[in-house]
Amino acid sequence: MHGSFRTSREATELEHEAHAAMADMYHAPSPDDVVFGPNMTTLTFMMTRVLGPRFEAGDEIITTHMEHDGNNTPWRTMAAERGLVVKTLPWSRDTYEFDLDELHALITPRTRFASLNYASNILGTVNPIKEMVATLRAAGAITYVDAVQYAPHGPIDVQDLDCDFLVASAYKFYGPHQGVLFGRGDLLTSLPAYKLRVVPDHAPDKFETGTQSLEGQAGVLGAIEYLQWLGTTMGSAHLATASALPRRTVEIHAAMRAMAQYEQSLSEHLVDGLSRIPGVVVHGITDPAAFDRRVPTVSFSRPGLDPQALAEFLDGHGVYVWNGHSYALPVIEWLGLADLGGVVRVGPTHYNTVAEVDLAVDLIAEYCAVH
Numbered sequence: 001m002h003g004s005f006r007t008s009r010e011a012t013e014l015e016h017e018a019h020a021a022m023a024d025m026y027h028a029p030s031p032d033d034v035v036f037g038p039n040m041t042t043l044t045f046m047m048t049r050v051l052g053p054r055f056e057a058g059d060e061i062i063t064t065h066m067e068h069d070g071n072n073t074p075w076r077t078m079a080a081e082r083g084l085v086v087k088t089l090p091w092s093r094d095t096y097e098f099d100l101d102e103l104h105a106l107i108t109p110r111t112r113f114a115s116l117n118y119a120s121n122i123l124g125t126v127n128p129i130k131e132m133v134a135t136l137r138a139a140g141a142i143t144y145v146d147a148v149q150y151a152p153h154g155p156i157d158v159q160d161l162d163c164d165f166l167v168a169s170a171y172k173f174y175g176p177h178q179g180v181l182f183g184r185g186d187l188l189t190s191l192p193a194y195k196l197r198v199v200p201d202h203a204p205d206k207f208e209t210g211t212q213s214l215e216g217q218a219g220v221l222g223a224i225e226y227l228q229w230l231g232t233t234m235g236s237a238h239l240a241t242a243s244a245l246p247r248r249t250v251e252i253h254a255a256m257r258a259m260a261q262y263e264q265s266l267s268e269h270l271v272d273g274l275s276r277i278p279g280v281v282v283h284g285i286t287d288p289a290a291f292d293r294r295v296p297t298v299s300f301s302r303p304g305l306d307p308q309a310l311a312e313f314l315d316g317h318g319v320y321v322w323n324g325h326s327y328a329l330p331v332i333e334w335l336g337l338a339d340l341g342g343v344v345r346v347g348p349t350h351y352n353t354v355a356e357v358d359l360a361v362d363l364i365a366e367y368c369a370v371h
Contacts, residue, residue: 022220034204035208038213040146044071060108064117097125119294120331122343125294150295154257236254259349273362282298305368323341
């Protein structure tokens with residue numbers, strides 16, 4: 001990067017364009033507010049290092065029982081090192097959603113930080129992040145949003161959310177393995193960074209340690225171009241004809257809205273089919289009228305069912321699902337399934353068909369009938 005010759009100039013421009021493209025996807029104020037890293041978890045651990053010194057022993061942080069462990073263990077580790085008090089927001093085992101009155105009850109004058117899940121990678125629940133952030137901001141707390149599971153299923157607008165940080169993973173929205181962090185500009189400027197002397201002391205450079213995966217950043221551009229294509233060709237009904245948003249943001253958001261609309265039909269077939277299988281419990285919202293509050297990720301269990309054995313059976317028929325905890329340990333523990341093999345997780349997306357979902361349901365029913 002930054003060499004005095006043509007190929008270096010072209011590569012540097014590609015790197016800058018990747019930051020600009022992700023700024024448009026997140027609707028961040030500036031490309032300088034976008035930090036690339038190897039993955040969401042590594043970026044989050046880095047942020048615990050630079051945010052930790054802002055807090056004093058006895059300060060309180062809030063996390064939730066709906067977190068992926070990547071937005072849970074790093075903050076609990078920081079809290080343990082600095083003598084912070086951790087409070088955990090539960091979710092209802094009946095509705096699979098938060099009661100925001102319980103969030104209000106956790107907040108005190110010592111509340112300084114909260115890690116929040118945008119959409120659960122087990123339950124599928126899409127949380128009211130804007131309202132949660134507003135509540136915490138009013139209390140003076142910094143908010144860190146894990147949007148990894150939400151990013152492939154809905155539009156993101158960090159300015160509308162008014163969050164301090166938001167992080168996602170490009171592989172989730174059909175790109176390469178890259179973590180991409182948004183940080184509020186004034187915070188990124190004020191925070192220290194673990195960096196080499198030769199690295200500029202400004203964002204995002206000071207947080208992008210060592211040699212970056214530049215080919216990965218270039219690949220993110222390809223993923224965003226794909227989303228733009230979806231928005232202009234298949235999401236035209238969702239394109240805002242008059243918008244103050246950047247054109248690329250408008251096209252990406254149109255793609256995400258079109259995808260979400262289509263994915264609701266997949267959720268309806270999947271949830272309805274699973275609910276008809278005797279003994280199967282779907283862990284998530286099952287009312288089609290509320291499917292705008294969930295992504296199509298659907299997890300289930302059944303007494304006596306071995307999730308891994310079912311996943312292996314489905315693999316033999318060309319249907320690929322996850323089993324276990326999918327790194328969402330707080331969720332699986334809250335469900336009481338940690339010692340029972342976790343759940344089976346089915347994750348359709350916009351390129352899947354209703355027929356494929358129905359085939360998966362039929363195979364699951366076939367297996368459950370004899371096991």
